[in-house]
Amino acid sequence: MIWVETIINGVLYGGLYGLLGVGLALIVGVMRVVNLSHGEFIVLSAFIGVSLIGVVPWLHPLALLLPVAAIAFVLGFGLQAVLINRVVTRPDPFAAILLTFGVAVVVRNLMVEVYGADPRHLQAGQLAQASAGIGGLHIGVLPLLILALSVALFTALQLLLTRTRFGRIVRATADHRDVVRLMGVNPGRVYNLVMGLSLALASVAGMLLAIRASFTPYSGVERLLIAFEVVVLGGLGTFWGAMLGGITLGVAELVGLRLDPNAGPLYAHLLFLVGVLLRPSGLFRVRA
Amino acid sequence: MTLLEVQALDAFYGDFQALFGVTLHVEAGETVALIGANGAGKTTFLKCLVGLIGSRRGEIRFGGEPIGGQPAERISRLGLSLVPEGRLLFPSLTVEENLLMGALNRRPGSWNLARVYELFPVLHERRRQWPDALSGGQQHMVAIGRALMSNPKLLLCDEISLGLAPLVIDQIYASLGRIRDEGASIVLVEQDVKRAAGAADRVYCLLKGRVTLHGSARGLGLEQLSRAYFGT
Numbered sequence: 001m002i003w004v005e006t007i008i009n010g011v012l013y014g015g016l017y018g019l020l021g022v023g024l025a026l027i028v029g030v031m032r033v034v035n036l037s038h039g040e041f042i043v044l045s046a047f048i049g050v051s052l053i054g055v056v057p058w059l060h061p062l063a064l065l066l067p068v069a070a071i072a073f074v075l076g077f078g079l080q081a082v083l084i085n086r087v088v089t090r091p092d093p094f095a096a097i098l099l100t101f102g103v104a105v106v107v108r109n110l111m112v113e114v115y116g117a118d119p120r121h122l123q124a125g126q127l128a129q130a131s132a133g134i135g136g137l138h139i140g141v142l143p144l145l146i147l148a149l150s151v152a153l154f155t156a157l158q159l160l161l162t163r164t165r166f167g168r169i170v171r172a173t174a175d176h177r178d179v180v181r182l183m184g185v186n187p188g189r190v191y192n193l194v195m196g197l198s199l200a201l202a203s204v205a206g207m208l209l210a211i212r213a214s215f216t217p218y219s220g221v222e223r224l225l226i227a228f229e230v231v232v233l234g235g236l237g238t239f240w241g242a243m244l245g246g247i248t249l250g251v252a253e254l255v256g257l258r259l260d261p262n263a264g265p266l267y268a269h270l271l272f273l274v275g276v277l278l279r280p281s282g283l284f285r286v287r288a
Numbered sequence: 289m290t291l292l293e294v295q296a297l298d299a300f301y302g303d304f305q306a307l308f309g310v311t312l313h314v315e316a317g318e319t320v321a322l323i324g325a326n327g328a329g330k331t332t333f334l335k336c337l338v339g340l341i342g343s344r345r346g347e348i349r350f351g352g353e354p355i356g357g358q359p360a361e362r363i364s365r366l367g368l369s370l371v372p373e374g375r376l377l378f379p380s381l382t383v384e385e386n387l388l389m390g391a392l393n394r395r396p397g398s399w400n401l402a403r404v405y406e407l408f409p410v411l412h413e414r415r416r417q418w419p420d421a422l423s424g425g426q427q428h429m430v431a432i433g434r435a436l437m438s439n440p441k442l443l444l445c446d447e448i449s450l451g452l453a454p455l456v457i458d459q460i461y462a463s464l465g466r467i468r469d470e471g472a473s474i475v476l477v478e479q480d481v482k483r484a485a486g487a488a489d490r491v492y493c494l495l496k497g498r499v500t501l502h503g504s505a506r507g508l509g510l511e512q513l514s515r516a517y518f519g520t
Contacts, residue, residue: 181364
């Protein structure tokens with residue numbers, strides 16, 4: 001029974017991991033850029049959440065998801081418009097990767113300067129302890145909510161990209177950046193919106209993760225690592241693959257912790273390594 | 289009325305000069321063929337017109353307005369539409385979504401989805417499929433339809449017969465007649481001299497980036513054309 005519970009909890013946790021990765025997958029898929037500052041913006045969103053809680057302490061952190069996502073969207077839009085669009089059209093992909101690395105270093109140190117290096121936590125109150133008994137299993141209400149939210153966001157993203165005019169423009173820009181210009185589309189503006197969307201998704205993941213685990217300004221690297229593994233394991237640029245990749249890692253981590261309480265995310269990383277060796281193009285590669 | 293006027297156009301890729309003083313004009317309602325061997329500069333010339341090559345000298349006027357130096361996304365809204373070499377369809381979009389991309393400019397005119405399907409009925413049957421499931425000729429039809437959806441005043445066609453069976457080429461060229469009847473002018477870039485000269489009012493021949501011959505399609509002899517084409 002304890003194993004069933006562990007696996008269910010792993011699935012619930014993994015949905016959040018998928019959400020950490022999907023914004024990164026979006027950027028890789030649309031502009032062929034690996035955003036090395038993705039993890040820093042995940043952590044920054046949690047700090048923005050902490051600041052907002054300081055202003056309106058009576059609000060539940062979950063009520064702050066929308067305002068934080070809106071702020072993250074604006075940050076992403078600005079980051080792309082002011083910095084990344086300058087290098088993204090260069091034939092050498094390293095220019096963009098190095099730039100995002102630089103952004104990561106600056107954002108990380110700004111967070112240390114403003115918030116200090118102490119570990120922080122977002123308090124979810126009674127919701128954090130609430131659990132539901134289903135058929136003799138004890139499942140946390142908050143993790144269930146988080147998975148439901150992740151699935152809802154994945155579905156919304158999927159619908160946005162496949163069913164709307166905006167989604168059509170994004171996919172076409174990803175295919176041929178020059179050809180869309182012949183149809184009156186400015187690829188730079190599409191990139192601005194996509195980066196905003198990517199960081200808005202990342203910010204939701206960042207807030208939810210901050211409710212489940214503490215974080216410091218230096219947590220970005222660990223977040224980026226998970227996001228990376230999710231994207232690669234799921235198959236580059238595929239969104240449901242990222243979700244399944246996240247769930248695989250989540251289950252591996254919790255099963256590993258059950259076997260060895262000191263392991264941390266070691267077993268998730270090991271599983272990633274085995275996965276990449278066996279299926280280098282991703283476990284869940286399907287047509288995007 | 290002169291729709292397109294190009295004066296002494298030079299174009300560069302870095303230090304390499306691809307076009308030397310190209311002068312050309314297209315009247316409203318006219319079909320002009322631009323012929324030349326591989327590497328003569330035909331595609332470069334079209335890219336200059338639509339704004340995809342920034343490094344150039346000379347003057348380009350479209351509908352009287354100077355468009356040289358303007359970005360491609362702005363030029364497209366003026367009614368200049370390109371069927372690019374190699375089609376360059378969007379592989380992640382269905383046939384119908386590809387066509388709809390052409391309509392983003394919202395230029396008014398007689399072309400819309402229904403009219404494009406009427407022109408190429410096979411595309412209607414295949415509207416939900418991915419472009420790479422289509423034959424080469426059908427992919428050309430999607431590329432032409434996508435360009436038409438913006439209701440261009442001038443349609444630029446880059447090697448629309450390349451790699452197609454003669455029967456399919458006949459079909460594509462027949463559609464050009466109907467596009468003309470709707471009022472669009474056409475620039476046809478071709479390596480197939482006979483085919484292009486047969487469909488055009490006037491012919492320009494490019495050789496190593498220079499115009500070596502131009503004149504009425506009916507007035508030019510085949511021998512004269514092939515000399516300008518090969519530079520012998």
